[in-house]
Amino acid sequence: MANIDIQPCTWAEQQDELKAIRCEVFVREQHVPIDEEFDEYEVKCQHWIAFVHEQAAGCIRLIKEKDAWRISRLAVLAIHRQQGLGSALLNAATRYALSNKHRIQERIYMHAQTSAIVLYQKLDWQTEGPRFDEVGIEHQRMCFITSAENCERVFQAHVERLAYPNHYLQHFHTMAELSSKELLIYSQHLNEELFNQEPLIEALSLLARKNKHVHIRILVEDSQNLDLHANHLVYLLRRLSSKISLHQLTDKHHLSLDYFMLFDKKRLLYFNNEKHFSGFACYQAATEALPLIEAFEHAWEHLSHADMNLRQLRI
Template sequence: MSGHAAPGPFQVATAQWPRDHAELLQVRGVVFIEEQGVPEALERDDDDPRSAHVVARDAGGQPIGTARLTPQRRIGRMAVLREWRGQGVGHALLEALLREARAQGLAEVALHAQVDAIGFYSRHGFVPEGPRFDEAGIEHQTMRRALARPQAIDDREAAAAIVTALVRGARRRLWVYSRHLDPGLFDDPQVLSALRRFGTRGGGVEARFLLQDPAAAQRAHAPLLPLAQRLPSVFTFRVVDDPVDRGYAPAYIATDGGGYYFRTLGNRFDGEAELDAPGRARQLRDSFSPVWERARPASEFRALGL
């Protein structure tokens, strides 16, 4: 591919396979066949004529990215030319296909993510499912996202993926009810990275944490605490003190972006989540507020300046 404008404005549109297939295959050929060494016989398949396709074009109308949604409800063939990566093209393509999936009335979509792209899809609410596997000589991970119902969360990897997406989708507020900062979750690198980005965004952001056992978090040297030390106006902690409140078994996170992740048993990762369920998120926030008002300051963290 040559003759493209430098990265700048672009547009994403629905593509029609009979009309646009040469452009779509041109982009996919550069990314998958030339760059990644995928055999052409594997890159091309019979799903293309039956799939919904989207294409990204630069200001000059040249194709710079593409993706598809197959009849098997699988998103795939996500390809963006090298010089356009990191410019939001992949995000726009994926969001366009999610809109298409909703328009088709699909309850969920899945994809096979190359391992180095798992973080990208996690930020869009996809959660890992099952073991990794080889596809066309490249390690992949199946990922799934529910669209018309809560997403089932079954393990730590899925929990970390959905919390990452929730934090990134929050506008200014996070509400977290946790027993002791959940080892394996709030110390996960991608979750910590999302919280760091949230905390340094500015604009009066705040994350409130209600804990049942702050001493356990401190003994475990929870990595969130040093981050909170650097941003004490953002990350605030209180401890559940009322005996009635201490008997509450679930744990959850809710955001002002309309998302939530709820676990019936707070010492387990399995639960349910949605990225766009403002009613349920509001319900959890309303449950959180009176407990927060009754809770005591986290004196265990006083030495940390929290």
Template sequence: MNVHGEITIREASWIADQHDIIAIRDSVFIKEQGVDPEIEMDGLDTLSSTQHFLVFVEQQAIATARMLETGKIGRISVMAGYRGRGIATALLRYILRHCLQNTPLDNVYLHAQIGALPLYTKCGFNSEGEVFTEADIEHIKMNMALSTQDSLAHIYRDSVIRLENAKGFARHIELITRAATRHVDILSHHLSTQLYTPEFVSALSYFARTSRQSAIRILLHDSKPLASSSAPIVSLAQRLPSSIKIKVLNEQPQKANQGYTIADSKQIVFFNNETQMQGFANYRAKLEAEHQLEEFEHLWQHYSEEDPNLSLLTL
């Protein structure tokens, strides 16, 4: 991105930031594109469920967008002097990451001006239906399913997303599990429910039941916490034994604090230290994932065994 000065993108408040938001949209939509002010100011901005976003270069607001409760992204606008520099793409990716991290939305959509189709296609949106006219400008509806591998790769690209708390780790573990199509491999100390949440178990269950090729391997340092509780993951493995296998290490690896969840040998959530919650997520990490899977395969084949205490638990 070739922008002079530091770029900052943040969630905005209509009450606190409406002056900047209105100034940008007035310049782009009303003055440049000739949109009727009554159409532009449609009454949805003030709703508590509407989320607004602003982009700044240094201290100057130069772009904005909003998202409605329905998942409709709109009012994407960049001041004339800052176009062609990747601002809109960066803003859109910020909004999509925000959706994944902070909302329950599975899908988002927008009404794209025909001239902006390449921007939205590059970010992973797909067009739907026929061209229509909105505010005297040709548009087409575009959709994006957030929890697919292609979407996650478009949204996060090859970014290394640093993680330092259970909530962040848990969300990314859930995301790559939900998007998996063939196999999920997990190395964990004891499958802490802070990290491997009910949402993760639900995603794993969905994957195991809907993908004919699903293969899930879970390798633990310590199975006692699972064996001493009615862990949903154990019940799921008992119900789906052909898809889900759980084994326990009988010899500790050199880097005992490390762990990971890997989906389809290309997306990874990695713990440098699982106990201290230090690590990262990467959605285009084929080489890193394959490297870790070499170790995983070695441990799975030669240094692990099934725990009879898990298989004996009653459903």
């Protein structure tokens, strides 16, 4: 694979580069009328440009529709083909859609040129419906197969920046589905915007009941308000007390650690700022997780105790 740098951009920021690539590929090579190549959606789309040795070499765009995300205008200059740019661009757009979906059920689709169907199938896309003509070229609708395994392949070791509760919910659901052994959660007070949401509670419950070896440990700095704003979680803790444990931190001054959620010692949801839901997701973070695990284990054994009030919390 070439030295590829995929950069997100807006139409206003990079329209000259985007136009140049798409005019070369679609207008000149494929004879798409220029007035059909560019449309009113350009300013609403999230765009990406692939750079090879700092030269713009390919692009793609993504737009949010009512109940779906549509990827389109994937283009790679002829001189840079067969180097992995198309796959890298498609994965970048897919990652963005997966992280920003408002609901788990939202689909990611595209109208693929039939000549590229085999490539997309290798990247976990499947065809739907009949083939059709679009700007004089045969196309077919394709949808990304949103299984947990496919999501993990798309993200791999990529560090996906997160900024909203929904971002964390999406990745929590996927990571929980992929995991089968352990979940460590370290939180200040289990913010209700995340830990009282049904998608998280459902994913947590399914993970806890996946097999007899799963163990979920939750370490909190402050559990005093847990009964006031995390009722769904409290109910789950009481119902699955043999699989989910909660400890209250008693000596936070000797614990220098940011808040995080770690699945099976490698899939990491990290909070740079838990209050504002700023952080990142990484599906291959085993090395980065080692100091987090060590600090968590020390705090669990020596700086915290089981919350004996948990059984009395109101639900």
